[in-house]
Amino acid sequence: MKLSDELPVDHRLATVYRYGAAFCGLTLLVFGALGFADELSPFSTDGKQIAGMSTNGVLSLVSLVVGLALVAGAIVGGNVASTLNMVVGALFLLSGFAHIFILDRPSNFLGFGMTNVMFSFVMGLIILTFGMYGRVSSKLPHDNPYWRRRHAREAARESLAARRRERGEALPVAVGGPTGRQALAASDEPRTG
Numbered sequence: 536m537k538l539s540d541e542l543p544v545d546h547r548l549a550t551v552y553r554y555g556a557a558f559c560g561l562t563l564l565v566f567g568a569l570g571f572a573d574e575l576s577p578f579s580t581d582g583k584q585i586a587g588m589s590t591n592g593v594l595s596l597v598s599l600v601v602g603l604a605l606v607a608g609a610i611v612g613g614n615v616a617s618t619l620n621m622v623v624g625a626l627f628l629l630s631g632f633a634h635i636f637i638l639d640r641p642s643n644f645l646g647f648g649m650t651n652v653m654f655s656f657v658m659g660l661i662i663l664t665f666g667m668y669g670r671v672s673s674k675l676p677h678d679n680p681y682w683r684r685r686h687a688r689e690a691a692r693e694s695l696a697a698r699r700r701e702r703g704e705a706l707p708v709a710v711g712g713p714t715g716r717q718a719l720a721a722s723d724e725p726r727t728g
Contacts, residue, residue, distance in 0.1 A: 552616035553609045555665025559620075559658065560605025563598045570595025588654055591646035605662075620666025627659025 570590045584590075590598075601623060608619035634647040634655065645651075 551668050552614075552620060552665060553612040555609075555662065555668070556605045556616045556620050557609035559623075559662045559665070560602045560609060562658070563602030563605065566590070567595045567598030567602060570598065588650045589646050589648035590651075591644075594645040594647075594651075597645070617666050617668075620662050622666075624659045624661070624663025624666055627655050627662060631655035631659060 566586060566588075569585045570592065573585060604619065605623060608616040631652050634643070634645070634652050637643045638647060638649065638652070647655075
């Protein structure tokens, strides 16, 4: 199964993935650029305050790289943006959890403070939500490409019924016989004779 096969190029979900990746990527680019503009020390564990968060040169570089990756994903769009959003969002959440344990320690080489940890959690959840939107839910609409991929038989039956309605054909109705779904399934079988 290829991810690129799941989502049509013009599907409205692609817009959500694209805008989500672009918004979060630009936010990270601005944060990273502000860090570089302040000429921060690369591995300072104290971290200077930029936009209410502590940072250093390495964190600014990481922010720029991740921001550029998200913007590139937004340009490509579709499943690439969705998958990239999910991966980056999960990494932000893991980073938040990891940095809780190394605050105020020499191993905190990114200069994280508690505000950075909170930002990491919030940004991770936002990016993850943009990536999972329309992909992960128990109540996806039947025109959703992810629902159609997971329920291929039912989607095929619905497609067949829709085509028959368009052509004006009557759907098989069974009186005292099989249910509507069974009748549709039986009408899909090749006829002999």
